[in-house]
Amino acid sequence: MPNGGSDCCGTCWHNRSLEGKRGGSNFNHDIASFCEIRELHIDEPFYTYCANHPAHRPNHDSIPIGPVYVGLERKVWKESPDTEEIRQHLLHIVRSPKKHAYLFPNISARDRAIQQLLEWRDTRLISALEELSEQRKTAEGSERLKEIIRLVKEHLDDGSES
Numbered sequence: 510m511p512n513g514g515s516d517c518c519g520t521c522w523h524n525r526s527l528e529g530k531r532g533g534s535n536f537n538h539d540i541a542s543f544c545e546i547r548e549l550h551i552d553e554p555f556y557t558y559c560a561n562h563p564a565h566r567p568n569h570d571s572i573p574i575g576p577v578y579v580g581l582e583r584k585v586w587k588e589s590p591d592t593e594e595i596r597q598h599l600l601h602i603v604r605s606p607k608k609h610a611y612l613f614p615n616i617s618a619r620d621r622a623i624q625q626l627l628e629w630r631d632t633r634l635i636s637a638l639e640e641l642s643e644q645r646k647t648a649e650g651s652e653r654l655k656e657i658i659r660l661v662k663e664h665l666d667d668g669s670e671s
């Protein structure tokens with residue numbers, strides 16, 4: 510049974526061991542754990558995590574979002590692959606006003622998308638956040654986003670000077 514958190518590979522429909530289903534009761538111990546969307550062998554499925562898990566992306570999102578994490582501290586294990594399709598997908602997640610699953614806020618899809626684009630120093634992140642900000646209805650939400658945009662710009666400017 511999962512004991513490292515219910516959003517682990519051991520309960521994820523992208524893990525071959527679950528044969529397309531979701532939930533620890535569908536885990537088949539006779540099938541080696543393998544992440545179908547990241548093409549990755551998973552040695553410890555109940556202690557491995559990523560933002561594509563159905564708890565974060567309930568609509569079957571199969572484009573990798575950020576890294577894969579391991580252990581109770583959820584340390585980065587495998588970095589995200591980097592393609593233009595993946596970047597476009599992350600930008601879409603950032604812009605999207607739709608509700609994201611925040612059951613496990615430490616790996617929320619939008620936060621992972623922002624962090625990954627920042628790491629790649631993709632300046633399109635700024636306009637994606639600005640688009641999101643324009644859609645915000647509450648002053649509080651809008652102010653918080655403006656602060657995030659300011660920090661992102663600062664971070665990207667710092668990097669361009671080095």
Ligand code: SF4
Nearest residue numbers: 518521523544559561
């Ligand atoms: S790495 Fe992510 S998508 Fe792949 S099986 Fe694990 S939780 Fe699911």
